[in-house]
Amino acid sequence: MGLFLTSLVLCVAGALAGAALPARVRVPISSSLGALGCLLAVVVAMRILITGNDASFHSAQLLPMTGLSFTIDPLAAWFILASSFVGAAACLYNVGYAKGAMSSRTALSLFMVFVLTLLMVPAASSVMSLMFCWELMALSSLLLILTDQVHHREARSAALWYGAMTQFGAACILLGLLVMTSGAAGQSFADLSASSSSLSPTGRSFAFALVLLGFASKAGAVPLHVWLPKAHPEAPSPVSALMSSSMVAMGVYGIIRVGDDLLHGGTIWWWIAVALFGVVSAFYGALHATTSTDLKRLLAYSTIDIVGLVLIGVGAAGALRDTGQPTAAHLAMSAALLLVLAHAAFKGALFLAAGAVERATGTRDLDLLGGLLHAMPVTGLVVALSAASIMAVPTLSGFSGEWLLLQGLLHGFDASSTPTVIVMLLGVIALALTGGLTAVAFVKAFGIGFLGQPRSAGARDAHEVAPSMKVAMAWLVVPSVVLGVVPGVVVPLLDHATSTALGSSLASPLERGTGLVVARLGGAIEPAAVLVGVVGVMALVWLFNQSLAQRRARRVEAWGCGRDQATARMQYTATSFAEPLQRVFADVLRPQSDVEVTHVAESRYYEQSLMYENRVVDVLEARGYRPIIAVALRVGRGARALQNGSIHRYLAFGFVALVLILVVVG
Amino acid sequence: MMATVTTLYHGIATLVQVVLVGLGGPLLVGLMAKVKARAEGRVGAPITQPLRDLRKLVTKERLHARHASVVLPLAPMVILATAVVAVAITPLVSTRPLLGSSADILVIVYLLLTGSAAAALAGLDAGTAFGGMGSSRAMTIGALAEPALLVAVIALSLQSGTSNLPRIMVSTLAHPQWVLGPSRLLALGALVIVVIAETGRIPVDNPSTHLELTMVHEAMILEYAGPELALVSLGEAMRLGLLFSLVANLFVPWGIATSATPTSLLLGAVFLALKAAVVAVGVALIEVRSAKLRLFRLPELLAGGFVMSVLAVVTGLVTR
Numbered sequence: 006m007g008l009f010l011t012s013l014v015l016c017v018a019g020a021l022a023g024a025a026l027p028a029r030v031r032v033p034i035s036s037s038l039g040a041l042g043c044l045l046a047v048v049v050a051m052r053i054l055i056t057g058n059d060a061s062f063h064s065a066q067l068l069p070m071t072g073l074s075f076t077i078d079p080l081a082a083w084f085i086l087a088s089s090f091v092g093a094a095a096c097l098y099n100v101g102y103a104k105g106a107m108s109s110r111t112a113l114s115l116f117m118v119f120v121l122t123l124l125m126v127p128a129a130s131s132v133m134s135l136m137f138c139w140e141l142m143a144l145s146s147l148l149l150i151l152t153d154q155v156h157h158r159e160a161r162s163a164a165l166w167y168g169a170m171t172q173f174g175a176a177c178i179l180l181g182l183l184v185m186t187s188g189a190a191g192q193s194f195a196d197l198s199a200s201s202s203s204l205s206p207t208g209r210s211f212a213f214a215l216v217l218l219g220f221a222s223k224a225g226a227v228p229l230h231v232w233l234p235k236a237h238p239e240a241p242s243p244v245s246a247l248m249s250s251s252m253v254a255m256g257v258y259g260i261i262r263v264g265d266d267l268l269h270g271g272t273i274w275w276w277i278a279v280a281l282f283g284v285v286s287a288f289y290g291a292l293h294a295t296t297s298t299d300l301k302r303l304l305a306y307s308t309i310d311i312v313g314l315v316l317i318g319v320g321a322a323g324a325l326r327d328t329g330q331p332t333a334a335h336l337a338m339s340a341a342l343l344l345v346l347a348h349a350a351f352k353g354a355l356f357l358a359a360g361a362v363e364r365a366t367g368t369r370d371l372d373l374l375g376g377l378l379h380a381m382p383v384t385g386l387v388v389a390l391s392a393a394s395i396m397a398v399p400t401l402s403g404f405s406g407e408w409l410l411l412q413g414l415l416h417g418f419d420a421s422s423t424p425t426v427i428v429m430l431l432g433v434i435a436l437a438l439t440g441g442l443t444a445v446a447f448v449k450a451f452g453i454g455f456l457g458q459p460r461s462a463g464a465r466d467a468h469e470v471a472p473s474m475k476v477a478m479a480w481l482v483v484p485s486v487v488l489g490v491v492p493g494v495v496v497p498l499l500d501h502a503t504s505t506a507l508g509s510s511l512a513s514p515l516e517r518g519t520g521l522v523v524a525r526l527g528g529a530i531e532p533a534a535v536l537v538g539v540v541g542v543m544a545l546v547w548l549f550n551q552s553l554a555q556r557r558a559r560r561v562e563a564w565g566c567g568r569d570q571a572t573a574r575m576q577y578t579a580t581s582f583a584e585p586l587q588r589v590f591a592d593v594l595r596p597q598s599d600v601e602v603t604h605v606a607e608s609r610y611y612e613q614s615l616m617y618e619n620r621v622v623d624v625l626e627a628r629g630y631r632p633i634i635a636v637a638l639r640v641g642r643g644a645r646a647l648q649n650g651s652i653h654r655y656l657a658f659g660f661v662a663l664v665l666i667l668v669v670v671g
Numbered sequence: 672m673m674a675t676v677t678t679l680y681h682g683i684a685t686l687v688q689v690v691l692v693g694l695g696g697p698l699l700v701g702l703m704a705k706v707k708a709r710a711e712g713r714v715g716a717p718i719t720q721p722l723r724d725l726r727k728l729v730t731k732e733r734l735h736a737r738h739a740s741v742v743l744p745l746a747p748m749v750i751l752a753t754a755v756v757a758v759a760i761t762p763l764v765s766t767r768p769l770l771g772s773s774a775d776i777l778v779i780v781y782l783l784l785t786g787s788a789a790a791a792l793a794g795l796d797a798g799t800a801f802g803g804m805g806s807s808r809a810m811t812i813g814a815l816a817e818p819a820l821l822v823a824v825i826a827l828s829l830q831s832g833t834s835n836l837p838r839i840m841v842s843t844l845a846h847p848q849w850v851l852g853p854s855r856l857l858a859l860g861a862l863v864i865v866v867i868a869e870t871g872r873i874p875v876d877n878p879s880t881h882l883e884l885t886m887v888h889e890a891m892i893l894e895y896a897g898p899e900l901a902l903v904s905l906g907e908a909m910r911l912g913l914l915f916s917l918v919a920n921l922f923v924p925w926g927i928a929t930s931a932t933p934t935s936l937l938l939g940a941v942f943l944a945l946k947a948a949v950v951a952v953g954v955a956l957i958e959v960r961s962a963k964l965r966l967f968r969l970p971e972l973l974a975g976g977f978v979m980s981v982l983a984v985v986t987g988l989v990t991r
Contacts, residue, residue: 127810146970212955272805295814334703375798398785408777411834412823418829418988426822430984437821441814444784448791448810458738458797520773527833531773535756542752553898555733558744563736563797563894577795577803585811589970 006060009049009077009128011088014043016121019096023113032103034114038122040096046089046242048122053082054498068137074128074193075483080266084127086257087346088251092120094477095243098357101471102364105240106153106558116244120143123251124359127258132182132191139178139255142575143171146252150236151245163235170232174222178562179216184208185267198266199383213275216263217282224256225309225315226282226426227289231626233309234293238301238369242360245301245663249308249356250349257315257345261338261506265323269508273324273425280320280428287313289593289625291442295449296587296594296621298579300359300369303450304352307321307395310439311348315341317432318410321417324428328420332514332525337413339503340406343495347402347453347488351391354481358388359472361478362454366463371579373461374454380467385455387478392447394485397440402488406519411436412528437545442586458573489535493519587621596621676787684765687940689984695944696912697721703872704879706955721908730903736797736894743894746793747902751784754909759867761915762837762937766844776824779836779917780817783869783910786871787813790903794891804882805890812875812887814972816868819976823861826854826983827921829991835978843924850922854987857979862918864976867952868969870911873958875969885963912947915954920947935968976981 019038023031053060077085099107099116106112117321122142129135150164187208188193189200201209222229233253237245264275290309297303318341325334361384362377363369378385394401414436418427459465469475489496493516500513516522520531526621550556567570601616647658679703690843701718707714737742762776768774787809794806830849831842851853868875876887883890920927924943928935964972 113847297820376738376740378742393785393788396788397781397785399781404781410776411777415825415828415834416832419706419832426988430981432983433822433825434818434981435738437818437825440781440784440821441817444788445810445814445818448788448795448806452792452795452806455738456742456792456796457803527835527837527838528775529772530778531770534770534773535760535778538756539749539752542755543748546748546751550898553729553733558733558735560737561734563738563799566800571797573798575800576798577800578706582803582807582810583968585807586814588967589811589815609824652882667837 006075006077009060009075010062012042012045012049013121013124015039016044016073016117017126017476020114020121022115023054024110028108029486031110031113032108033100033437036096036103037118039094039099039117043093043096043124044416047086050078050086050089051498053077053275054079054086057501058664066549068133069131073134073137075125075134076194077126077128077289078505079498080261080393080505081127081258083126083342083346083498083502084254087229087254087349088123088247089281092123093251094353094357094480095247096120097480098246098360098477099243101473102241102243105516106155106196109152111376112149112152112241115145116146119149119247120243123247123255126255126485128487129189129592130195131203132186132197133192134331136175136179136182140175140671142252142255145177146244147171147241150240152241157239159235160239163232163239163315166232167236167555170185170222170229170367174219174229176219177215177222181212181263182218184212184215191604193408194262194267197541198269201268209271210275211266213271217275217279219261219601220256220259220263221316222256223259224253224312224316225286227286227309227310228625228629230286230290230309231242231623231630234297234302234305234623236652237305237308238299239423242356242363246353246356248304250353253308253312254345254349257319257341260316260602261319264510265506270280272325272329273497275423276323276327277424277428277511279323280317280432283313283316283318284435285313286310286316287439289313291439291446291621292590293621294446295442296583296596298583299448300362300371300374300454301356303371303446304355307443307446308348308352310443311344311352311395314407314410314439315344315348317341317435318344318413321413321428321432322507324425325413325417325420326509328422328425330420330509331509333413333416333419333505334507335407335503335509335511335514336416336523339499340410340413342499342502343402343488343492344406344504346484347369347394347406350481350484351394353400354387354391354478354485355395355476357478357481358384358391362467363465366461366472368461368463369572371453371560372461373452374464375457375573375576376455376459377423378455379465381455381469383469383475384478387482388451388455390482390485392451394489395448399530400489400532400539402485402492405530405532406490407436407440407490409521412523412526412604416526429512429648432587445583445586449579452576453579453582457576460573460578471657476643490536491519492521492532494515504606519669541552588654593623594621595623677931678769680772681765681767681769684767684928684936684939685759685769686970687758688761688763688765688768691764691940691943692912692916693755693905694722694911695947696908696910697725697948699912699915700952702906702948703951703955704957706952710956710959714835714953723963725901727904728899728904731897733898734896735806736799737790738798739796739854739894742792742796744899746789746796747895747899747906749789750786750906751902751909753782753789754906754913757782758909758913761917762840762911762927764919764943765915765936766837766840767929767931768837772835774836776828776834776836776839777821779825780821783819786906786910790891791981794897796977797894799892799894801886802891805887805893809891812868814971815973816865816976819861819973819980820865820869822863822977823858823900823908823980823983826858826980826987829984829987830854833968840920840924841929843921843931844927854983854990855922857986859918859922859966861976861983862921864972864979866914866918867957868973869914870907872954872960874972891985915950916943916945919943919950936965
């Protein structure tokens with residue numbers, strides 16, 4: 006535990022350094038302190054995951070009234086691992102990235118506070134500690150979104166959406182936890198866990214529903230996701246990376262911690278609700294990711310997609326455990342946890358790379374990018390590998406997670422309860438539907454952004470970014486490769502976390518080894534062998550190529566459709582690439598497109614100019630949230646009539662209120 | 672000693688599969704062209720024409736588009752390598768190829784998806800209008816076909832209780848009545864649609880067209896020439912061979928080698944060639960008898976396939 010506290014202290018020191026030191030040195034010093042703290046936290050988390058022993062700490066002084074208490078069990082350690090690994094990369098990246106607004110005192114110290122809270126949230130082990138860390142995390146990230154308002158016009162509106170949703174979520178969580186504390190001896194998680202069986206079933210379900218709403222809104226589950234594709238893109242890139250990879254995971258952590266650990270399961274309907282959140286999120290997120298043209302917005306929607314898959318795993322695990330299928334439950338929960346870690350790494354890498362692209366070209370609109378692989382080979386390779394991982398290319402981490410999830414769902418079909426089986430079916434369908442859509446989204450992101458010809462001056466003049474940013478991005482590719490090629494090495498760690506989450510003492514169905522083997526169910530993958538095969542065949546082909554008479558290729562013009570050469574404007578853009586799918590799913594996406602033709606004054610047969618506009622707005626936002634906001638505003642304006650500034654009226658209000666209270670109390 | 676011999680046989684089986692599909696894939700393409708030609712009253716090129724084309728392409732000059740990056744030469748290798756590995760681990764000739772224990776359905780499906788993604792990226796690499804058009808269309812079709820493929824094979828794995836392909840084959844051999852069950856037949860319908868879409872045949876795509884409005888796959892690989900075009904063609908032919916053989920084996924597994932003897936391997940190879948040829952003739956006849964669908968009518972066909980695959984899972988669950 007001492008080591009963990011040291012890592013927290015280092016983050017605090019980073020925050021202080023960011024606030025106090027002179028401009029020239031504060032970026033490297035503050036960021037390196039944060040990175041060091043995160044690296045220490047990685048070590049702590051790994052140690053707890055390997056040994057499976059808890060570590061705890063309590064201080065009455067640090068938080069008034071209740072004190073601050075931390076307990077790191079393997080489940081918490083798993084999420085700390087995810088956030089500290091990305092945190093280290095984000096801090097290192099910030100050394101090269103922080104310029105202008107991001108290098109201000111406020112931004113730097115808030116950034117360190119944000120990193121700090123991401124380490125503390127999973128460790129918190131009492132209601133007040135959790136809420137304190139949670140709110141600090143929400144507020145610091147909220148302010149960080151507002152860092153660069155000059156260049157990001159949308160930042161204010163995004164911050165408003167985020168602020169409203171996160172406060173709504175926090176209120177729900179607090180209320181739910183308070184319901185749970187009502188019968189408990191204290192407010193520590195141990196007390197809550199011990200007394201949860203004394204709560205009435207309705208009370209437990211009510212508490213879980215509230216907590217689920219709160220955590221699901223932080224995880225970005227549809228329909229509580231509207232803030233996510235607005236807020237994540239507008240934040241500075243190291244912050245977006247942490248928000249999308251680690252903060253979103255905190256929502257998942259909360260659901261597992263409260264539902265599985267503190268409330269010990271409950272009814273299967275809870276878990277069916279969680280899984281349904283997942284199914285809808287996976288499909289909706291994947292679909293919007295395919296049509297987004299803003300690189301960071303695309304990544305944000307894809308986060309919703311992966312969170313959906315994670316929630317399917319968590320929901321399936323809960324439902325299966327409660328219907329007596331512990332093996333399948335274990336597999337589903339392991340899949341969810343593995344996906345959390347894999348997602349943290351590849352989505353962190355992708356957001357950092359998106360920041361590098363924005364820094365190099367001045368834009369993140371895919372329609373204005375192209376050909377970046379020539380100028381930015383390292384960033385390009387990072388994007389290619391991370392995108393391949395998210396597309397579930399075998400031998401990369403995304404595939405390991407999805408395979409494990411499919412094993413869980415497949416064996417969940419043996420469950421005797423029909424609702425559970427229906428959830429498994431929906432999960433399989435969601436997994437199948439998102440697979441293809443994700444491939445489209447990320448072939449688009451890499452193919453349009455990094456291949457072809459540059460579509461704007463910014464993309465033409467792009468250059469590779471600072472070394473620290475390159476190292477940070479490369480660091481986040483490591484887990485994608487390790488979890489993909491030899492997923493077996495994390496199985497012992499994963500088993501500790503899964504067993505803690507499900508509260509089971511059963512032997513794990515996963516065998517020890519380099520690949521993933523579920524011997525009891527006859528399923529196995531050995532990605533290392535597949536990789537050797539693929540690389541071997543490619544090497545043979547390369548040797549064959551070398552043996553041919555002509556080894557070097559002659560550069561020629563590409564086919565220009567009858568013109569001299571193909572110009573950059575003739576290429577497909579991100580919008581046109583996704584247009585067929587947008588048309589296929591028009592019923593869900595409701596795209597709006599306008600064509601405006603101006604004719605030459607002399608003749609209607611000649612066109613002077615042509616304007617085409619295509620927009621895809623979030624349907625749930627337009628149809629679900631806007632009306633509610635409109636009503637709230639109307640009520641607010643109506644309430645204004647009560648206030649006319651007259652002191653007599655206010656005194657009368659006070660008098661009436663007093664009388665009412667006396668009547669009610671008396 | 673016994674174990675070494677068995678492993679040796681598994682290795683030989685794998686090798687036989689790769690060689691058989693590597694040579695047989697192009698031959699199947701030739702066979703289909705021949706069947707179509709005959710049905711249309713033409714003589715048609717000899718069945719070995721695709722193999723001759725490959726030999727010719729290898730000797731040609733290597734040309735790269737000016738704006739292309741390293742992806743252009745790399746993609747053909749990825750397409751071929753993923754196809755070869757998928758062929759190597761799938762139980763086609765024998766139920767126990769080397770690495771058969773990781774011949775998971777998901778591995779095969781996602782290896783093929785990797786190949787498609789590599790081809791789509793290559794289409795975007797030269798920065799031309801046609802390449803982008805082909806990539807966009809191919810990925811759209813892929814995104815709609817993949818769910819049907821995955822759910823259809825899950826319907827099969829539900830029956831056998833595992834997603835491991837060799838085990839599915841073995842349990843199908845043990846329960847021949849499954850083959851004519853409603854779940855299998857629905858899955859077969861879905862798989863046929865998917866295979867037609869994935870191999871780019873009429874009514875989804877026309878492999879022999881170079882007309883802008885209708886091109887999908889050919890547009891995507893328009894910038895390829897010489898040895899690299901040969902790799903792409905071979906890779907695509909192997910994918911076709913794999914998908915045809917897989918469909919044939921999943922629904923008519925008989926003839927596949929279950930023991931490690933030379934005769935059973937030989938029989939397995941002969942049976943596989945016959946079964947794949949029958950599927951190829953069937954698909955060619957479908958091609959002759961149907962017109963290419965408009966791109967935006969395709970979702971209806973593919974959604975049909977998807978619905979069939981979901982129904983296959985549901986009937987499988989109900990009749991269990």
